[in-house]
Amino acid sequence: MQLPRFEPHARLRPISLLSTSQVRAHGSGSSTPCPRPAPYAAAVATGVGERLVLSWRSGEDLLEAVYAEGRVLLRVTSAGRTSEHRSRRFSRLTTPVTDVALTLTGTHLTVLTRGAGQDWVARSRVDLSGPARTGAAPAIDTRDAAWLGALEVGHEGAVEMLEAGGFGQLGLRDLRLASHADGTAYRLADGRPVLTATSAGPGFFDTAHTSVWALDPAGPALEHLSDLYFHRPDGDERPGVFGDHATHLVRDGDADAWLVATSTWGDFDARRRGAGVAVTLARTRVDLLEGEHVLDTEPLVLPTDGFRSVGVWDPHLVRTGDGWLVGYVSARRFFRFHPVLAAGPSLDRLGLRGVDPRRRATEGTTLWHRDGTWLVLASDGRDGRTGQRERYPVFDLDLHEIGALPAPYPTNIPWPTLVPASAEGEELVLVGFDGTRTGGSLLGYGTHGDVVIARSLSD
Structure with missing residues (x-):
């Protein structure tokens, strides 16, 4: 049987942290309901100032990305306990940042940044599923429908625009x-x-x-x-x-x-x-x-x-x-x-x-x-x-x-x-x-x- 022959033709890379946009906000602060059908969510702040706290909240659970003084970290609050998570290698920024994103993908919380004309770079990531250990984030059931339905997105600090919705790819x-x-x-x-x-x-x-x-x-x-x-x-x-x-x-x-x-x-x-x-x-x-x-x-x-x-x-x-x-x-x-x-x-x-x-x-x-x-x-x-x-x-x-x-x-x-x-x-x-x-x-x-x-x- 004769099989077709193929030659290279093209490459595509449709990178987008947002697949759907449910929320748009701007200014120095906001808090807006953003319920999700699944634990795949992204909040993207563009035109950020010198300090920004970007957050997802559901009930008493608070998931935050903190950008200040040239550093980035994650902060997780649940069951009355707060933990901070920063990368020794990647938390310090060596170039100016214009955009910050906080994503939830399954049980993983990630903060990413980018500068003008640059690609997104992950600065810290934490698994919210546990298991409990020293320095780990409190375990949160991010797949629970009620938890997802109560999600709110917010920010503190000047931004030109905040968009939030489904995570893309x-x-x-x-x-x-x-x-x-x-x-x-x-x-x-x-x-x-x-x-x-x-x-x-x-x-x-x-x-x-x-x-x-x-x-x-x-x-x-x-x-x-x-x-x-x-x-x-x-x-x-x-x-x-x-x-x-x-x-x-x-x-x-x-x-x-x-x-x-x-x-x-x-x-x-x-x-x-x-x-x-x-x-x-x-x-x-x-x-x-x-x-x-x-x-x-x-x-x-x-x-x-x-x-x-x-x-x-x-x-x-x-x-x-x-x-x-x-x-x-x-x-x-x-x-x-x-x-x-x-x-x-x-x-x-x-x-x-x-x-x-x-x-x-x-x-x-x-x-x-x-x-x-x-x-x-x-x-x-x-x-x-x-x-x-x-x-x-x-x-x-x-x-x-x-x-x-x-x-x-x-x-x-x-x-x-x-x-x-x-x-x-x-x-x-x-x-x-x-x-x-x-x-x-x-x-x-x-x-x-x-x-x-x-x-x-x-x-």
Whole structure:
């Protein structure tokens, strides 16, 4: 089978700390209700003076960023106790500051600054979930709906403008084409295809969330459409709202509904005993292409018969004439992972169809219809075996490798997301991402990445 060849085309990086703006204020002080549906919030003050206190408050809990005398710190007050958190390396500013931001992403509180013409740099970050230890912040349940509904944003000190609302993204990864149930691209009325992405926060797994975007392949350009958050199926054990991600959005025309399959990365911590990742499924008739949505989910049970598995993720769903195909990833340990394919007459009756357990750094399992045949694409990361590194392997439905996409391979493990450039044409764009970080050294790994676009070559 002849596979399309690709050449580099463009890079995009739609950095924005704010995805939605609920509050606007200015002057030397303010306090305004700013309820949030999920623990993803940002307050951005521009044109700041010599001193500023930027805050989020819910009841007796007070979360503050303090900027004064060339230093920045976080201050957390809860249960009658106040703690201060500053970085020895990053709290002192060496250049003038024009803007200060205070973000909440999951359980992480972060203060960032920037100067004129500069990028955002994180100055301090603290995890509000505990555990209690000397110098730690008091534990606060930021995922609680009542706590989120009582949020207020405020400031003390002169600013030209304060905006507050939903947290946006430092980078995008895990880009996946939204599709109809038959696997064809879902497009807006103007013809632009829709993508889901993981919006990177100021950290890794538990600071990110799912977002939805429209892609203009000709630009190329991305437009933010919406943000998705999730209740877990085991809500009694893990109540609250989570920023789960690595998501596939499917339009089921037969049911006039959206299916949302996602991976429970929203609170993942490899250090936690019994840590694991699962896949959940939401069904809704609500318009998910604008606004913010908290979705109830059920388990999407993906088979792992015959091989060791500590977690599954990266779901991709297609309904064929014979039933459903579901591609995903399984890890025998964190982080050694490989592609898997399940099939069944319905999503609650899936059996194992194919598995390649010898691979150890392959994810982004994606179904692709080519010349009347269903194929499986994936992405081999740099930690794979010899011959299985930095490439896009192509498999049959038994997960026997039959080739590889001739395409440039960025850093990290970009998913092989193939998007038809138009509804009529045969040109394809390959939408991936890389490991480029932003936000400064304090944040470390997890703020990636650039959106990396390649286009198919005509023979």
